[in-house]
Structure formats: C-alpha cells, structure tokens
Amino acid sequence: MSFKIRTIRDIPREELIAGGHNLCAGCTAGTIVRHLLKVAGRNTIVVTATGCVEVSTTPYPYTSWHVPWIHVAFENAAAVAAGIESGIKALARKGLVDSKERINVIALAGDGGTFDIGFQALSGMLERGHRVLYVVYDNEAYMNTGIQRSSATPPGAWTTTTPVGSRLRGEHRPKKSLIDIAIAHRIPYAASANPAYPVDMARKFEKGLSVEGPALVHVLMPCTTGWKFEPRYGIRIARLAVETGMWINWEYENGALRVTVKVPRRKPVEAYLRMQGRFSHLTKEEIEEIQRMVDLEVERVNKLVGETAIGPVVRDY
Amino acid sequence: MIGVAPKETSRGGLLKALSANEAVAEAVKDLDVDVIAAYPITPQTTVVEKLAEYVANGLLDAEFVPVESEHSALSVVLGASAVGARSFTATSSQGLIYMHEMLHIASGLRLPIVMSVAMRALSAPISIWNDHSDVMNVRDSGWIIYFVSSAQEAYDTTLMAYRLAEDPSVLLPVMVAYDGFIASHTIEPVSVEGRDAALDFAPKRVTWETLDPKNPVTMGAITSPDYYYEIKYQQVDAMKKALERARDVEREFGNRFGRGYGLVEGYMVEDAEAALLVTASYWDNVRIAVDLARKKGLKAGALKLRLYRPFPREELLDSIKNLKVLGVIDRAISYGATPSGPLAVEIIAAIRERSNVAVQSIVAGIGQRTVYIEDYLKLFERLKEIGDRGERPDTTLFYGVRA
Numbered sequence: 001m002s003f004k005i006r007t008i009r010d011i012p013r014e015e016l017i018a019g020g021h022n023l024c025a026g027c028t029a030g031t032i033v034r035h036l037l038k039v040a041g042r043n044t045i046v047v048t049a050t051g052c053v054e055v056s057t058t059p060y061p062y063t064s065w066h067v068p069w070i071h072v073a074f075e076n077a078a079a080v081a082a083g084i085e086s087g088i089k090a091l092a093r094k095g096l097v098d099s100k101e102r103i104n105v106i107a108l109a110g111d112g113g114t115f116d117i118g119f120q121a122l123s124g125m126l127e128r129g130h131r132v133l134y135v136v137y138d139n140e141a142y143m144n145t146g147i148q149r150s151s152a153t154p155p156g157a158w159t160t161t162t163p164v165g166s167r168l169r170g171e172h173r174p175k176k177s178l179i180d181i182a183i184a185h186r187i188p189y190a191a192s193a194n195p196a197y198p199v200d201m202a203r204k205f206e207k208g209l210s211v212e213g214p215a216l217v218h219v220l221m222p223c224t225t226g227w228k229f230e231p232r233y234g235i236r237i238a239r240l241a242v243e244t245g246m247w248i249n250w251e252y253e254n255g256a257l258r259v260t261v262k263v264p265r266r267k268p269v270e271a272y273l274r275m276q277g278r279f280s281h282l283t284k285e286e287i288e289e290i291q292r293m294v295d296l297e298v299e300r301v302n303k304l305v306g307e308t309a310i311g312p313v314v315r316d317y
Numbered sequence: 318m319i320g321v322a323p324k325e326t327s328r329g330g331l332l333k334a335l336s337a338n339e340a341v342a343e344a345v346k347d348l349d350v351d352v353i354a355a356y357p358i359t360p361q362t363t364v365v366e367k368l369a370e371y372v373a374n375g376l377l378d379a380e381f382v383p384v385e386s387e388h389s390a391l392s393v394v395l396g397a398s399a400v401g402a403r404s405f406t407a408t409s410s411q412g413l414i415y416m417h418e419m420l421h422i423a424s425g426l427r428l429p430i431v432m433s434v435a436m437r438a439l440s441a442p443i444s445i446w447n448d449h450s451d452v453m454n455v456r457d458s459g460w461i462i463y464f465v466s467s468a469q470e471a472y473d474t475t476l477m478a479y480r481l482a483e484d485p486s487v488l489l490p491v492m493v494a495y496d497g498f499i500a501s502h503t504i505e506p507v508s509v510e511g512r513d514a515a516l517d518f519a520p521k522r523v524t525w526e527t528l529d530p531k532n533p534v535t536m537g538a539i540t541s542p543d544y545y546y547e548i549k550y551q552q553v554d555a556m557k558k559a560l561e562r563a564r565d566v567e568r569e570f571g572n573r574f575g576r577g578y579g580l581v582e583g584y585m586v587e588d589a590e591a592a593l594l595v596t597a598s599y600w601d602n603v604r605i606a607v608d609l610a611r612k613k614g615l616k617a618g619a620l621k622l623r624l625y626r627p628f629p630r631e632e633l634l635d636s637i638k639n640l641k642v643l644g645v646i647d648r649a650i651s652y653g654a655t656p657s658g659p660l661a662v663e664i665i666a667a668i669r670e671r672s673n674v675a676v677q678s679i680v681a682g683i684g685q686r687t688v689y690i691e692d693y694l695k696l697f698e699r700l701k702e703i704g705d706r707g708e709r710p711d712t713t714l715f716y717g718v719r720a
Contacts, residue, residue: 063535068528071537079389083396086380090351124385
C-alpha cells in the first residue's frame with residue numbers, strides 16, 4: 001500500500017469541519033478533528049461519543065460537520081460505528097447502496113468515552129473485526145464535565161476528583177496503556193499520535209482508514225482549560241510531551257512495532273510538567289519519581305521496538 | 318427439532334410447528350432484515366440462534382453481529398438503522414434494562430428498529446421465569462409496544478411491526494413482547510407467509526433520514542431549552558399517528574392474510590357484568606375460565622390488551638361499556654403506588670371521565686407463579702361480589718401470595 005501523505009503539502013486543503021464551533025480558544029481537539037477529516041474526505045461517516053467535540057460542534061440548529069455525523073451516547077461510539085459498518089456492508093451486498101466507493105466509518109471519542117465508559121464497546125468492536133477507524137482524543141481527564149480524573153489521567157496530575165490536599169496529592173495511579181490493549185485484540189493497525197507532528201498524525205489516520213479491519217489511533221490532546229496553560233501553548237506542550245518521553249508516537253502495523261518520531265536525546269520531564277498548572281504542586285522529589293516512571297516506560301518501548309528509539313535524558317538539552 | 322413437516326395453508330403460506338421465538342425468527346427472515354445484533358439471555362436465545370442459523374445457511378442475507386452486551390446490541394442496530402438498514406434485535410429481562418438508555422435514544426432519533434422481548438422477571442432475587450417487570454419498566458421509552466399471546470401472533474405482529482415502524486408518519490421503534498417460556502418455548506402450529514407475501518405487506522423502503530455522504534446530515538445534535546421540548550413533542554404526535562396507523566395495519570393485515578386481532582380483543586364481554594383484562598399468554602386460559610364461569614351462571618367476560626403503547630383508549634372504553642366491574646391483571650408491581658398494578662393505574666386514569674366501571678387491580682403471575690383456570694374462576698367470583706355490593710375497590714389484590 002502506498003500512502004499519499006509524506007509532507008505537510010500532501011495534506012488535503014479541503015476543510016470539512018467548519019469554524020465557528022464552541023471549542024475553547026486554544027483547544028487542540030479542533031486541530032486533530034480538522035486533520036482527521038482532511039485525510040478522510042467527504043466519503044466518510046463519523047460517530048462521536050458524548051464529550052467536548054460533540055457538544056461544541058453541534059449546538060442545534062447548527063453543525064460544524066460537512067460529513068454525515070451522529071452522536072448517540074457516551075459509551076457506545078464503537079458499537080454504533082460497528083452498526084453503521086455492518087449496515088453499509090449488508091446494503092452494499094444487496095445492491096441497495098453504491099459500493100464502488102469505500103465509505104470510511106470513524107468513531108471519535110475522548111479518553112473518558114474510550115478508556116473508561118466506552119471500554120467494553122471498544123473491545124467488542126475491535127475483537128469482532130469491524131472496518132472502523134477509532135480515534136481517541138486524549139486530554140487525560142473528563143474535561144467536558146469539568147476536569148474529573150479518568151483512567152488516562154497521568155500520575156501526579158491535579159483534577160477536581162484527584163485534588164491536591166494535605167493527605168492526597170493528585171492522581172496516584174499510572175495511565176492505562178491503551179495501545180497495548182488495542183494490540184492485544186490482534187487488530188491490523190494501532191498508533192499513537194500528537195498534533196505537534198501533523199504529518200505523522202495525518203499519515204496514521206490515512207493508514208488507519210486503509211486497513212481491512214479495525215484501527216485505533218490514540219492522539220494526545222493538550223487541554224488549555226484542564227491542564228491549566230495559556231491557550232497559545234497547546235502545540236508547544238504537545239511537542240514537549242514527545243521530547244521528554246512523556247508521550248511516544250509509535251505504531252503497530254503488520255505485526256511490527258516501531259517508533260515513528262524518534263527522540264535521540266530526551267529533555268527532562270520537568271520541562272513538560274512545569275508548563276502546566278495541573279502539575280504545579282509537584283515537589284522536586286515527586287518530579288524525580290515521574291522521571292523514573294518515564295525512564296522505565298522508555299526502556300520498555302525501546303525493548304519492544306528493538307532499538308534505542310528514545311534516547312537518554314540530557315540535562316543541558 | 319421436532320419431527321413435524323410443514324404443511325401448505327389454503328392461502329399459500331406454510332403451516333409450521335414453531336415456538337414464539339422461532340416464529341419471530343421466521344418473520345425476520347421473511348422480512349429480509351439486513352442487520353441483526355443480539356446478546357444471549359434466557360429465554361430470548363432461541364430467536365437469535367435461529368437467525369444465526371439462517372444467516373450461516375444463506376437463507377437470510379444479513380450481517381449478524383454477536384455483540385458483547387445488550388447495550389451494544391441496540392447501539393449496533395441503531396447505527397445500522399441510521400444508514401438505512403432494516404434491523405432487528407431481541408432480548409429479555411436484565412438485557413432490556415441494560416438497554417434502557419439506548420431505548421430512549423432509538424425513539425428520540427426516530428429510527429424504525431424492531432425488537433422482540435421474551436418477557437422475564439427482574440433481579441433481585443434472580444429469576445429466569447416470566448413476568449412483565451421488564452417491559453413495564455421501559456414503557457415510557459417512546460417505543461410502540463405490543464403484547465402478543467401466541468406464536469402465530471408473534472409472527473404476524475413482527476410483520477405488522479416493520480410496516481408500522483417504517484411508516485413515514487410514524488418512524489418509531491417497535492417492541493413485540495410475549496411471555497418468556499410460556500410463549501417463547503411453546504411449540505404451536507404457525508402459518509408462515511414466506512418472503513414474497515411478507516415483503517409485499519411490509520416492503521423495504523427507506524422512509525427516514527439516513528447518514529449518507531452524498532447528503533450529509535447531523536443526527537443527535539445537542540439541544541438547548543429553546544428546542545428540546547418541541548423535538549420531544551414530535552414524539553407525542555408520532556404516537557398519536559401510530560395509533561391511527563396501527564388500526565389501519567390491523568385491518569390491512571386481516572384483509573390480506575385472513576386472520577386478525579384488534580388492538581383490544583374481547584371475549585363474551587358484550588353481555589358480561591364482570592371481565593378480567595389480561596395481556597399476552599393469559600389470553601388462552603382466561604377464555605376457558607369465562608366458559609366455565611358462564612356454566613356456573615356468572616356473567617363473565619375477558620379482554621386482552623394487545624397494543625399497549627400507544628394506548629388504545631377508545632377501543633378499551635368501547636369494550637367495557639356494558640361492564641360493572643373490570644379486574645386488571647398486572648404481572649408487574651409498581652412498588653409503593655396505589656394501586657400497585659401499573660396497568661391498572663393507567664386504565665383507571667384512562668377511563669375515569671368516561672366510564673363508571675369499578676376497577677379491581679390484581680397482581681398475579683409474579684416470577685411465573687402459575688395462575689390456573691380455577692384461579693381465574695375465583696377471581697370472577699370475587700369480581701361478582703364487588704359488582705353485587707357496589708364496591709369501588711381502591712387497593713391491589715396480590716393474588717396467590719403466601720402470607
């Protein structure tokens with residue numbers, strides 16, 4: 001399979017999500033969805049789980065979507081997408097819809113709608129092998145309801161349900177590893193992406209839409225409101241997540257794992273954490289603890305991909 | 318499988334030995350349904366086992382999606398319906414309750430899904446046996462609800478259900494409910510009409526808005542207080558139209574297939590003083606009890622409520638006009654309500670301005686505690702006493718409960 005997207009110029013110019021939506025200024029979900037639709041094109045149906053993107057893009061009687069779009073509920077975007085795919089399959093076989101052009105079916109959900117409440121429906125869809133691209137925009141908490149922790153919230157993060165008090169100091173559990181779980185379903189394609197690397201992200205959407213079966217792309221989505229940073233810093237923080245090893249852009253394709261954005265020299269995690277109010281309570285010792293956790297994850301991923309894709313921390317970067 | 322060969326009927330159908338579950342599967346096959354998604358639960362399972370067999374053997378060209386939960390079952394058929402596929406699911410008991418959230422969304426999105434429900438009691442304590450707690454719990458979810466009493470009626474009503482659901486003036490999902498085990502697993506002779514006749518009666522036409530890249534629409538947008546109410550009121554209107562169309566569908570079905578039901582059925586009610594109103598499979602024994610009661614000199618009659626949502630108020634008022642007393646048998650309990658039979662509460666409210674019939678709320682058959690013919694006879698005697706004394710009962714009779 002040859003892919004079209006190699007440079008930023010290969011990303012289609014057509015805009016299929018209209019501006020004027022209600023996402024926060026500086027929200028990177030808009031960046032992600034915009035690129036997703038550019039790659040997918042008009043012949044696409046999108047299911048969106050309850051969440052920021054859903055409430056912000058379809059305030060009745062307005063809509064930002066130039067493609068057919070449906071919202072059903074919080075926990076079942078994967079199941080609804082499976083139904084859409086099954087419906088199209090049956091109707092195409094019976095000659096009741098035009099089957100010449102492939103219709104992309106995309107499920108779009110946040111981390112709450114994926115890691116937590118949507119986990120069962122996601123697992124079912126992946127396991128049954130529906131040709132659906134599942135895209136999760138991960139802002140690491142329930143931002144739409146007002147910054148409550150999810151199982152995607154990273155250790156140390158403040159949220160309204162993991163407050164920083166005299167006895168507890170924010171989230172204390174590690175982030176659930178979604179990609180590993182997706183791969184365990186023996187699906188053809190899974191990847192993580194990040195809007196600071198738009199070509200890498202767009203190519204992953206393209207690959208996810210091209211495979212004969214389920215694909216999952218897990219995208220980091222810096223949230224100005226919940227992470228507490230100035231709206232202009234979203235992309236800078238997304239890039240720092242990769243440069244510090246807090247986030248790894250990798251993919252699983254044809255049974256092989258590889259890191260798509262290599263980081264020969266890592267910055268210390270402090271560079272990422274200090275940009276965000278949600279981590280502002282962390283002590284030097286707590287930051288060192290997070291650094292140790294990231295070092296271990298980097299070591300694990302390097303082993304999995306069979307090379308030093310992510311290098312050591314260089315203090316005077 | 319039992320060894321009874323199908324026989325041809327006089328109208329070109331086939332007479333087969335089927336349970337209600339199998340009859341529904343047969344109807345779904347005849348209606349050329351495109352997508353089936355279901356999760357196993359007793360006593361619904363044989364519907365979907367049969368459908369899986371049809372698909373596996375090429376007798377039905379459909380996508381069969383064996384989902385991981387009932388919530389996803391309804392989500393899958395909802396997605397399929399949203400792209401214009403004729404879709405079907407089936408469930409019981411906890412499964413229906415697990416779907417509850419999706420029930421409201423299916424009707425709110427006006428998607429003409431059809432579902433069969435083999436009715437079963439709800440936990441706790443867990444019981445796999447029949448009562449109507451499951452359907453009674455979802456009566457306000459905006460679905461059209463039929464209670465059917467036989468395998469034949471299950472087949473026929475499934476045909477009518479798609480016709481009604483997909484009617485452009487209706488566009489509401491339909492539940493075809495029958496008694497778990499009592500109907501779902503009882504083999505009866507069923508006249509099946511075959512694909513041509515079924516599709517002629519309920520032709521496949523996409524009468525609703527669909528997700529089509531050539532004509533993109535947004536479905537399920539978020540509404541403010543400025544819009545939500547009117548959109549929900551459209552469902553109120555759709556239910557009114559559904560009642561009119563349900564009457565037409567009954568009539569047209571009768572004309573075409575030579576058998577029919579009615580939204581409310583009556584047995585010996587014209588000259589009866591006391592009648593029992595039942596739903597679903599109680600219809601058979603209660604009629605035998607009427608005959609026996611008549612022999613004893615009691616002016617007894619029976620009524621069957623076949624369509625529950627929308628509620629056929631005019632038909633009900635017409636069939637009770639000569640009665641003194643109506644006993645309403647509920648197989649579900651509305652805990653803490655007075656009376657405690659949900660159907661009785663509703664019937665009292667529906668008739669109060671236009672009828673003086675005394676209504677006795679009766680709860681029976683909970684968790685499939687058997688109601689025998691002699692129990693109906695005892696109830697007829699009790700209703701006669703109420704009538705003779707001119708009583709106005711205002712509490713529920715929990716029939717047969719051990720003190």
